[in-house]
Amino acid sequence: MKNFLKATVSAFAICIAALLCFLFYISNLLPDRYMIAEGEEFSIRSQLNVTASVENKNSLRQVLTQSGNTYQAQLKLFGSIPLKQVTVQVVDKQMVAACGSPFGIKMFTEGVMVVGLSDLDTEAGPINPAKEAGIRIGDVVMRINGKEVYSNEQVGDILEKSGGKPLKVNLKRKNTPMTVTLVPRRSGVSDEFKAGMWVRDSSAGIGTMTFYDPISGVFGGLGHAVCDVDTGEILPLMKGEAVQVDITGCVKGESGVPGELQGNFYENGKLGNLYLNNETGIYGTLNSKITPPVLIPIAFRQEVKASSATILTTLNGSTPQEYDIMIEKVNFGDTNPTKNMVIRITDPKLLAKTGGIVQGMSGSPILQDGKLIGAVTHVFVNDPTRGFGIFAENMYYSIDNVENAMRMAS
Structure with a gap:
């Protein structure tokens, strides 16, 4: 018992x-x-x-x-x-216009990002001055000897003119300011003073516009940051342009091989300016208002349900079409602001053309019950019919940051 x-x-x-x-x-x-x-x-x-x-x-x-x-x-x-x-x-x-139209991204970084380190062949043997100074891949070089730097060429010119004398380098690492001393060395190959680091000052690509806010004049797109292709770090935006794009084709996605939209930038097709690149997307203003804007409310996270929905995206030209999807899972938490829901493409026409979610569709608006609930952000590499989406509210409330960036730029 x-x-x-x-x-x-x-x-x-x-x-x-x-x-x-x-x-x-x-x-x-x-x-x-x-x-x-x-x-x-x-x-x-x-x-x-x-x-x-x-x-x-x-x-x-x-x-x-x-x-x-x-x-x-x-x-x-x-x-x-x-x-x-x-x-x-x-x-x-909050009422916005859901877009789904493609746009080209031209952006120049604030400072230059270190994307690679390589040894120099010198008289003393292989040496990497940048590494010796404590510079790492992903660092953003802001100033050298007190002079702001904006381009690869400018950095190269400063290094060559240094004559091998120590240089004070101000940089940011994960947004934390740091100062290091860099001593350029003469390369035995080019006979020039170099640092043994590769830097990037710009980026370009195609994305999809998610929404346009007629009150502030701000638009948001992508649903995730523009990151450096080598380091994965968010590129710090100094200035940028949104330009008109014509979608000309699509490489279909397959398991293990992501597809992509293909398109051409219009030579004189500037749509507006870019002011903010953060983890929830890229934001800016348009030169002319969207007219007439068909406005729909933004849904809050607790309104999103695991059920059928639609996306707006463009597969040809510049006119978006609506396609069916299924929201399989909703994550209300704040641990990852860009992966709030798991979505699956169910529309036969979209599947036939793209195989699912492809690069360039990031930012495609997700609609449910007459509201903008989010945007497409990522594709599952091993299953292109499925991917992640971000809550619309996570994107919309970046508008205040955009307005701050606009004031600083003016």
Whole structure:
């Protein structure tokens, strides 16, 4: 009998511990803060059967009428098991034009990024001056001997004119300012003073415009940062242009080999200026407003559901078309701001032309229930029919940063 009771108590304790671990896991998946539009009530469209409740619903009605107000809500599992207390902020309903049109990206970096290190053949043997100075791949060189640098040629000219004297180099490593001393060495191959580092000052490519905000005049695209192809680091944007692109073809994606959209930049087709390149996308302003803009509301993360949806993307010319997709999974957490949902292409026409998601489709708007819920960001290399998407709210709230960058540039 004692053994039976002991086994029962142990089993019960294990079940309670497992339940608590499960609740802790679910609680950590959910953010501590949410936003809703004026006049709307807070609810979560979750596969986890999570509901939200508020103690005083009478006072809540007044809170919901004013943007900027906040209140507390209790999240519960299965409508009864408490998970966590969260903050809900009331904001203005944001209306944007969903785009889906391709655009060319021409950007010049703030400083120059170190993308490679290689030894110099000198009289003393193989030497790498940059490495000896403590410079690493991914560092961004901002100034040399107090002079701001913007181009590969400029860096090369400073090194050659140094005559081998020590140079003070100001750089950024993961946005942390650093100063090192670089001593250029004469190359036995070119007979010039060099540092043994390869640097990059610009980038170009094709992406898809996600939305246009008619109030601020700002557009957002890509849904992820423009990164250096060698280092994977976000390229710091000094200045850039969005240019008109004509999509001329597509290389179909296959398992293990990503496809890509092919297109031509218009020679005099400047659409606008680029001001911000961050982890959620690339942002700028257009020279002329989109007219007439068909405006739809931006959905907040808790409104997104694992269900059917559509994307707007362009496979030929510059006119976007709408295609069917399925949202397989929604991740409400903040651990990765660009991989908030798993999507799968289901439209037969899109699959026939592209094989799924291809390079150049990043930024394609995702629509559900008449709202802009996000944008396509990444493709699964081993399954091009599937990929990741970003929440629209993660992109939209970069607009404040764009406006700050515009003021600094003016």
